[in-house]
Amino acid sequence: MADQTPLLEVRGLKTYFFTRRGTVKAVDGVSFSLAPGETLAVVGESGSGKSVTALSILRLVPEPAGRIVGGEVLLDGQDVLKLKRREMRRVRGSRISMVLQDPMTSLNPAFSVGDQVGEVVKLHQGVVGGELRRRVVDALSRLKIPSAEHRLADYPHQMSGGMRQRVCGAIALSCQPRLLIADEPTTSLDVTIQAQFLELLREIQERFHISVVFITHDFGIVAATAHKVAVMYAGKIVEIGTTEEIFDNPVHPYTEALLRCVPRSDRLEGRLVDIPGQPPDLANLAPGCSFAPRCPRAMDRCWEAYPPEVEISTGHVTNCWLAVKAP
Amino acid sequence: MSTVEAQRPVLVGHGLRKAWSLVRQLPPTSSILLSLVIIGAVFAEQLAPHHPTEGELRMRTRPAAWVEGGSTTHLLGTDDQGRDILSRIIYGTRISLAVSLTAVLLAGTIGTAIGLIAGYKGGFVDALLMRLADIGLSMPLILIAVVVTAVTGASFRNVILVIGSLLWPRFARQIRGETLSIKENDYIALARVAGRSGTYIVWRHIFPNVVPSLLVVSTLQVAYVILVEGSLSFLGVGVPPPHPAWGLMIAEGRQLVWTAPWVAGFPGIAMGLTLLAMNMFGDWLRDKLDPKLRQV
C-alpha cells in the first residue's frame, strides 16, 4: 500500500485560539497521513488538542476566537483549507463526515430520525420523494437499526443511547464519505453497547473502504480498532506509529506513562504508575518540550528546545531528546 | 511597625485597583445615565434650582431656556402652575426610585421565598404555589391597580403595595426554575448525606446560587415598575399630586400638549431614558452573569 496516494495528509496544522488570556496554541504543528481504509487513533487527554484537530480538518473551528493559522489538509491531494466556503460545505457530510460523543445533543429533538437523515441525503445527493425515503432506509439499515422503515417517524428521545448513536452514524455514513472522523463516539455508551457499535463500525469500514480518524482517550479502543496511533500532548503529536509498535515499543515517556497508568480488566495490576502534576496551560507554554515538567526522565536539554522528529522504525516517529542519538 | 500595618496600604491599593477594574467593565452609557438618576434622587435638594411643588404663577408656562421666551432661571421651562420642570424632574427621580425599589424589594422577597420553597419541595406544594403564581400573572396589573386605588385612595403606600403584591409571581417563576436546576447538582445530595436539613440546604446552598439570576430579574423589574408607576400616576391612581411623579407630570401636561409640549415632553424623555438605561443595564448584567452560570 506504500505506493498509494494517502487519502488524507495533514501537514503542519496549526490552530490557535485568541483569547483575552493570551493565544492558546490548541494545535501546534500536527502532521500525519492516512491511507484509504486505514484507521488512525488519535489519543490524548483533555487539552491535548485532539478534538480541535478533528474540527480543523472539517474547518469547524469556532470563530472568531479560533482560527487555523497554518498548515495543509490534503484530501486526495486537494488542500481543503484553501477551498471556498461553499465548496467546503459540499465536502462536509459527503466526502468527510463526523460522529460526535453525545448522541443526545448531536440529534435535534424536534425532528424525527427520518427527517434528520433525509436532510443530509437530500442536500448532497439531491433526491426527493420515494427515492429519498429509500436511501434513508438504506442508511439506517446499514447501521443495523432494526425495522428501519418503521423507525423513520421516531424521535430521538424515544430511542436508547446506543440506537441514537447508530442514527448519528447513519447520518455520517449516508453519503458514503471517504473519511470519517469519530470523536469519542462510544464514551457515553454502555460497555456491551460499545462493543456492538465498534463491531458495526469495523464491518462498515471494511465493506465501504472508509478511512477513520478515531479520537479517544481509551487505549482499549485503540488496540481493538486502529492500524496507526498518534499520541498527542499539549497540541503536538509526541509519538506516532503502528498500533503494534506503539504498544510493544513505546519510546516517548508520555506514551509509556499512559500505557502504564491504565488499569487492566484482563489481569490483576500491581500499583498503577501515575503521572504527577497537571497538563500545561496552552496559553503559556514554556520553551522546550511541554512534557518536561512531568517527565520522569527529563534532561536539561528538554527544557531548552523542543526535540526534533526522530524515526524509530518505518512509520514510527517520535519527538523526544531521549531518542536522539548522540552525534 | 508590624507587618500588618505595613501591609495595609498595599491591601488598600489592591482593593482600589480591584474596584476600578470592576468599574471599567461596566457598560458606559447605561451606567452614566443610571448614576445621574441616582445622584438626582439622593442630592435632589442640592441640585434642584427651585422648589418642586411651589410655583410662581407669574412665571407660568415658560418654555425651555433655548427657546424664545424662555430664561436661564428655568432651564427646562415651567408648567401651568409656574413650577420649574427641571426641579420637578430631579425630585421625580426620587419618587420613581423609591416606589420601584420598594415594590421590587417587597415582590422580590415574597417571590423568591415562594420560588425556593416550590422548587425545593416539589410535588403538591410546588403545584399549589405555582397555580397561585399563575393566577397572579394572569391578573391585569393596571386594571386592578386602578380599581384598588380608586377604592382606597391614591397614596405612596397603596401604589407600592398594589404593584408589589401583583409582581411577585414573576420572581417566583424564575427562582423556582433556577432552584429546580440547582437541585440537580451533586452537592445538594451530598449535603443531605452530611445530614443537613432542607432549610439549611435551601438557605446555604440554593439561595446563594440563585442570587445572580435574582439580580438580573430585579434590575429588569425595577424598570418595569417605573413604567407601571408612571402609567398609574398618569391615570391618576398612582402617586397623588402635587408630588412630581413623572407620570403625573405627563398627565398634567396632556392638555397643554399643543401649546406647551415641553410640560409633558421633558418628563416623558426623562422616563424614557431611565427605562432605556435600566433595560440596557439589566441586559448587560444578564450577559455578564449568564455564561458564568453555564460554566458552573
Place this chain on the structure above:
Amino acid sequence: MSAQTILEGAGLRKHFPVTKGLVLTRVTGWVKAVDQVSVTLQEGETVGLVGESGSGKTTLAKLFLLLERPTEGTLRFYGKDLGQFTREDFARYRQTVQAVFQDPWSSLNPRMRVAAIIAEPLPRETPKSQVKERLAQVLSEVGLSLASGDRFPHEFSGGQRQRIAVARALVTYPKSIILDEPVSALDVSIRAQVLNLLKDIQHRLGLSYFVISHDLATMRYISSRLNVMYAGKIVETGQSQEVYSNPLHPYSQALLSAALPLHPSFRKSRIVLSGEVPSPLNPPSGCRFHPRCPLRMAICSELEPLLKEPAPGRLVACHAVNKPD
C-alpha cells in the same frame, strides 16, 4: 477475628411509581429499579458493584446513603434495622457512611470556599479550633495544601476537585465510603492518581469502600469482592479476582468480553450481545437477561432464577449454570 458488618441489605426493593394526572394521580406502572438485592459491606473490604445503565446500581447507592427509602426489604447498620433508628442512630450513620460522587464539577458548591465544603459534614457544635485541626488533617491526607481551604472550587482541576470531595468524605472519621463512579469523569492519567490515593487512604485509615462503576478495569484494580448487577438484580457475586478470571453468569462473561483488551493481538472474537439493556419499567419475564442470553432455555422466560452457590464463595442466578438436580 471476624470483621464487623457495617451495612447489610437484605431483599432490598426500590420501586418508583409512574403516575398520571396532576391532582387526582393514578399509578399506571412501576419502575423496578432495584429488585430483591442483598449486599453486605464489612469493615476493611472493598465491595464492587458493576453494571450498565438501567442496572439499578445508582439507586442502590442512594438506598445505602439514605437518600431513598427501600420499598421493601431491610437495611441493617451494625446489626440495627433502619426501621428502628433513633435520631442518634441517624446522626451516627451520617458520620460513619460517607459518599463521593462521579462529577467533580457538580459535587462542590461553586459559591462556597473549599474549607467550608470540607467541614460541612461535621456536627454544628464542633468548636472552631477542632474544625481547623481536622481540616488540616484531611487536606494533608489527600495531598492538598493547607491554603487550598481559602480558595473556591473553580480554581482547581478535575482531579483536585475529586480530592476535595474525598477530603470531605473523610472529615467525620467514617468507617465506610460509598463511591459512585469516582474516576469516570477524570482524565486517564488523573484517574491513576486518584485510584492510588484511594487505595493508600484505605490502607492507612482502615476504611471500607463500596464502589459502583461500569468500568471493569477500575473495578478489578480496586475491589476485593464483586457484585454484577443487571436490570435491578444481582446476577453474580464472588471474590473479585475469581469472578474476573472465571465469570460464570453469561452476562458477566459478555460484559468482561466486551471490555476491550489492552493489546492489538487480543483481537479475538468477542461475545457481542444483541439487543438493548432492558427498560426497568417493563422488564422481560422470568430471567431478565433471557432475551439476549446465548444460553437461553425454555425455563428462562418463565421462572426467575435464584442466587445459588455453584462453587464455594460464588453466587450465580442462572438456570443454565445452576442445573437443577
